[in-house]
Amino acid sequence: MTFPVGEIVASRRPHRKDAARNYDALLDAAREAFAEHGAEASLEDIARRAGVGIGTLYRNFPTRRDLFESVYASDVNELVGVAQEVAALEPWEALTAWLRRFTGYMVTKRAVREALNDESEIFQACRESMYAAGGPLFERAQEAGEARKDMDFVDLLRMVAGITATAFDDDAQRDRVLAIALDGVRTTVR
Amino acid sequence: MTFPVGEIVASRRPHRKDAARNYDALLDAAREAFAEHGAEASLEDIARRAGVGIGTLYRNFPTRRDLFESVYASDVNELVGVAQEVAALEPWEALTAWLRRFTGYMVTKRAVREALNDESEIFQACRESMYAAGGPLFERAQEAGEARKDMDFVDLLRMVAGITATAFDDDAQRDRVLAIALDGVRTTVR
DNA sequence: CTTGAACCGGAGGTGTGCCTCCGCTAGAGT
DNA sequence: ACTCTAGCGGAGGCACACCTCCGGTTCAAG
Numbered sequence A, B: 001m002t003f004p005v006g007e008i009v010a011s012r013r014p015h016r017k018d019a020a021r022n023y024d025a026l027l028d029a030a031r032e033a034f035a036e037h038g039a040e041a042s043l044e045d046i047a048r049r050a051g052v053g054i055g056t057l058y059r060n061f062p063t064r065r066d067l068f069e070s071v072y073a074s075d076v077n078e079l080v081g082v083a084q085e086v087a088a089l090e091p092w093e094a095l096t097a098w099l100r101r102f103t104g105y106m107v108t109k110r111a112v113r114e115a116l117n118d119e120s121e122i123f124q125a126c127r128e129s130m131y132a133a134g135g136p137l138f139e140r141a142q143e144a145g146e147a148r149k150d151m152d153f154v155d156l157l158r159m160v161a162g163i164t165a166t167a168f169d170d171d172a173q174r175d176r177v178l179a180i181a182l183d184g185v186r187t188t189v190r
Numbered sequence C: 001c002t003t004g005a006a007c008c009g010g011a012g013g014t015g016t017g018c019c020t021c022c023g024c025t026a027g028a029g030t
Numbered sequence D: 001a002c003t004c005t006a007g008c009g010g011a012g013g014c015a016c017a018c019c020t021c022c023g024g025t026t027c028a029a030g
Helices: A005-012 A017-040 A043-050 A054-060 A064-086 A091-115 A121-143 A153-165 A171-186 B005-012 B017-040 B043-050 B054-060 B064-086 B091-115 B121-143 B153-165 B171-186
Strands: none
Touching: A017 A043, A017 A054, A017 A064, A017 A091, A017 B017, A043 A054, A043 A064, A064 A091, A064 A121, A091 A121, A091 A153, A091 A171, A121 A153, A153 A171, A153 B153, A153 B171, A171 B153, A171 B171, B017 B043, B017 B054, B017 B064, B017 B091, B043 B054, B043 B064, B064 B091, B064 B121, B091 B121, B091 B153, B091 B171, B121 B153, B153 B171
């Protein structure tokens, strides 16, 4: 199984040194802006944050959707990497460790998912990568009797995504609530 | 314990027949628009949906915040009523019945909460009303041994709010995931 | 060092939303 | 029926976001 996401991202990145720097700055600024203002964040503000002209933004990302896709893809890329890192842990620990990273990812990504409907080709590829990376962790936990069998990986992701996308009083509360919900997942099937 | 929210809402509502009708239409249109476009929904679009001039919107709700507060308050009002209705059921059933209604409420309300920070006086009053209405249901379930005791009502609301605010493939998936998370809540404390 | 291609910034035209202001309309009290 | 006042609609000025276009700049290959 290959993960085409990385290649798609890389293919957009310009070759010249200054151009590449601008590209990265725009991606970071966009990630930040989308997390802060949601899908409707101002493109001119993103260019300002990145310290580049608005023209540069449009050359790299002709449409808002292009920007979404790139930000999203680069994050999915990282999550796929994490899945490989945690594969050596015990089944339940591996799963929850990955989900913890998924949490951090989801906080920023709420806006992107809100704007990117499933039509997008890149979105499809990213989702497949995600499932290919995290799915086995869940199945392993199921086989080890550590996760209930009357739910699937998609259910789990939705659950974690929902909980982590909400505003909590502090991180401790978020972790507590997440742990409680995961207790529901760990329940053995009746 | 009184719930001042209803009075606040009522106090805004104009006395004249046509004016009251416009007020209601604006509230409904705003609820719809906020659910659809989030907190940044266009006020002119809301006036259009309601079939009134933009001036009428501004006379009734001088600021965007006023509109948020009114929509939010009217919804909280309804939830408080539901809590009284379900009070006669068994502890766990009463709690989950109320949370199911909370779900429907939350889908629409995500946008409002996103825009209304805790400074708002009305928001404070609403939150108190919510806790006063739903809190006892949770405590009753705890005392009956049906809900774990190492979490509080706020944790529970955040959890349900998070899960229900997310996009699911269908209602069945949402219910399934919610039920799993609630299994975590029902777990007895170790 | 030279050179040309790739890249840059931002001015500016267009569209849309925000909010105010005021001449007109229609409900409510007599 | 009459009045008078609360309420109405939307034109218009301002601000800001979107996106295009092009003269100037900078990298990197030879």
